[in-house]
Amino acid sequence: MTARDPLHDAILTGDRRALARAITLVESTRPDHRERAAALLDALQAEGRQALRIGLSGTPGVGKSTFIEAFGTMLTAEGRRVAVLAVDPSSARTGGSILGDKTRMDRLARDPRAFIRPSPAASHLGGVARRSREAVALCEAAGFDVVLIETVGVGQSETLVAQIADLFVLLLAPAGGDELQGVKRGIMEIADLIMVNKADGDLKATANRTVADYAGALRLLRKRPGDPDGFPKALPVSALEASGLERAWEEMQALAGWRRETGHWDRTRADQAAHWFGEEVRAGLLARLTEDAAARARMAALAAEVASGARDARGAAAEMLESLRPA
Known part of the structure; x- marks a missing residue:
């Protein structure tokens, strides 16, 4: 019988230090760490615990960190436990990232009911770290409850967050006209709430007009099967004044x-699990390809040609794939 991972029980009790160590473990690329992480995740999944997963995206400078701190503080004040996974941009050149979210959410970072974990996005499409x-x-x-x-950022690739979250929130700044046109249709189609x-202040009237503009745009989109009447919808909020947050919640x-109640939650979670199974298989196949010396040499030769x-490129790729077929 395999011994239980020492992190298992500590995580179930809500030990934040053990949680941080476990996240470091799943982010590791070392084979022994990946094996241990997989066993730990399988054991924890058997507990059946669920939280409300909320994906949040927005244009740079829109105030995501301020909003998260205000929103998270409101939830913890009500007795809820809140975890924040903030995916930081990584340098394309060095692979490094600043990971400064704890300094930008200082008040929430000190809250005993909150846990903030910045993670480097690395090169993964959409800014959602692979792990x-x-x-x-x-x-x-x-x-954690939430x-x-x-x-x-905001872009077509951000639709990947829909494969992780139960709800998707798009945070935007007061704007209109050209700025409204600049929001990609793809991200509008997955948003459950546009906030x-x-x-507040001089921007309050502009914000309310922007909400009306987005509400009109949302009415033009085709109704989705996972939405009740009235969704998706647009709302005004002020993270600075902490107004509109209760209604948003x-x-x-x-x-x-x-x-x-309608079963859409369970169906979506099942679809997400199947999606990530496929992603893991594809990632594993690529990893095996790079681990094989002969395949690496063949790839390098074809890439040079x-x-x-x-x-x-297409013909060379077809040749490479054909060479991988079993004899």
């Missing part, structure tokens, strides 16, 4: 509750 899904599962096992997944931040709870213009 963020596993980090979310660890936070659920540790008994897990906020902050992603980098226009900075609805009420709307999130209402949508999550409807999805649970493509780079020199001697071969077409």
Whole structure:
């Protein structure tokens, strides 16, 4: 019988230090760490704990960190436990990232009911770190009620967060006209709530007009099977004044509750699990390809021919794939 991982029981009791160590473990690329992480995740999954997973994205400077701190503090004041997984941009050149979210959410970082974990996005499409899904599962096992997944930027690739979260929130600044046109249709189609931040002071009137603009745009989109009447919707919020946050939370709870009652919640989670199974298989196949010396040499030779213009990329790729077929 395999011995239980020493982190297992500590995570179930909500030990934040053990949770941090476990997330470091799942982010590691060492084979022994990956094996241990897989066993730990399997054991914790058997506990069946779930949290409300909220994906959050927004344009740079919109106030995501300020919003998360205000929103998270409101939830912890109500007795809820909140985990924040903030995916930091990584340098394309060095692979390093600043990981400064704890300094930007100083008040929430000191809250005993909160846990903040910045993770480097590395080169993964959409700014969702490859192991963020596993980090979310660890936070659920540790008994957190809400897990906020902050992603980098806004763009078509951000639709990947839909494969992790139960709800997706798009945070935008007061704008109009050209700025409204600049928001990609793809990200509008996955948003459950669009929240226009900075609805305070001189920007309050502009924010309310922007909410009306987005509400009109959302009505033009085709209704999704996982939405009750009235969703998706746009709301004004002010992270600075902590206004509109309670209504936003009420709307999130209402949508999550409807999805649970109608079975959409379970179906979505099952689809997400199947998606990540496929991703793991593809990642494993690529890893095996790079581990094989003969395959690496073949790849390098074909890549050199493509780079020199001697071969077409598609034809060279077909040849490479054909060489991998079993004899």
